[in-house]
Amino acid sequence: MGKPLKFEGVSEELHKIVDADMDQVWPRRRAREAFKDIQLSIDHILFKMPCDGLTMTEICSQSYEVNSRGLEIFSKSWLPDGSSPKAVICFCHGYGDTCTFFFEGMWLTMRIARKLASCGYGVFAMDYPGFGLSEGLHGYIPKFDRIVDDVIEHYSKVKENPNLRTLPSFLFGESMGGAVALKVHLKQPDAWNGAVLVAPMCKIADDMVPPWLVTQILIGVSNWLPKRKLVPQKDLAELAFRDLNKRKQASYNVVAYKHKPRLRTAVELLRTTQEIEQQLDKVSLPLLILHGKDDKVTDPSVSKALYEKASSTDKTLNLYDDAYHALLQGETDDTILRVFGDIISWLDKHC
Secondary structure: OOOOOOOOOOOHHHHHHHOOOOOOHHHHHHHHHHHHHHHOOOOOHHHOOOOOOEEEEEOOHHHEEEOOOOOEEEEEEEEEOOOOOOOEEEEEOOOOOOOOOOOOOOOOOOOHHHHHHHOOOEEEEEOOOOOOOOOOOOOOOOOHHHHHHHHHHHHHHHHOOOOOOOOOEEEEEEOHHHHHHHHHHHHOOOOOOEEEEEOOOOOEOHHHOOOHHHHHHHHHHHOOOOOOEOOOOOOHHHHHOOOHHHHHHHHHOOOOOOOOOEHHHHHHHHHHHHHHHOOHHHOOOOEEEEEEOOOOOEOHHHHHHHHHHOOOOOEEEEEEOOOOOOOOOOOOHHHHHHHHHHHHHHHHHOO
16 A cells, blocks of 8 residues: 555545545545545646636536446546637546646646647547546556557547547647557557657656566566556656655645556556557657656657657657656746647647
């Protein structure tokens, strides 16, 4: 189990809710509902930026939809009010994460998704099975391609909407979501008008991978105990968030997966990055790649390799001095605003 979370000014009852076993989806949904008012107090630049002309809508009844595998998927959308969107942006979140914290944020203030919508874009997001508020064993990826297929299924339905069908569509992937976005593109090479990849997981940083012998043992054991939380892991918040105050705020993402990786999950992530690294030359869509030069979670050198090897004729690589992994959540306010501005500028040029 992870360490119990402690928040100042929070009742013992709320602490029990957020410290509960969240392997299954109902405790996660309960924790998110119970804790959202506390999250309103977070002092983060993403929650301060003003927005106008925005209608937030839920995808499908009560924000949930049962997919073809029988799993209830949580999803949300944000649309500019009173006008047709410039384009459709489909978000792929990172490992352990959810679309209900920094991406969605809280109800009354500004977030990544709502900022994109206020700039004229239709934004769509979902929690993968086993993550956030979607059904499935928390943090468990039995097969990475299943996530990719779930994402394709969900966003294909989004793009079939008569009001959106003729619009340009872009993938937006953060960290592991970058790997998801690239694999979606490789399965649908002509379906997307571009991709924004923020610190994409094309390769896990060498310091994050256990020694070779330990890795081989874990791979073998994963065949027998795939769901066990046994993979050694460093403090991801410390590695990903450069700003100390924002690092503390990451704990407020109470439905994030914070335990040691499950054996099969870790094996699938490693296998997927090795597979992607061998297929960089097959990437052909317009690309905006953004990576911190001091990222210790995903390897920025492979983002450089993606930029160099991709067959795309339209590609941009932005590397940020001194920046860590969480470019849009864990950096100084100036860096976050700069990265966000680079994303909006690129999208505007491609619409």
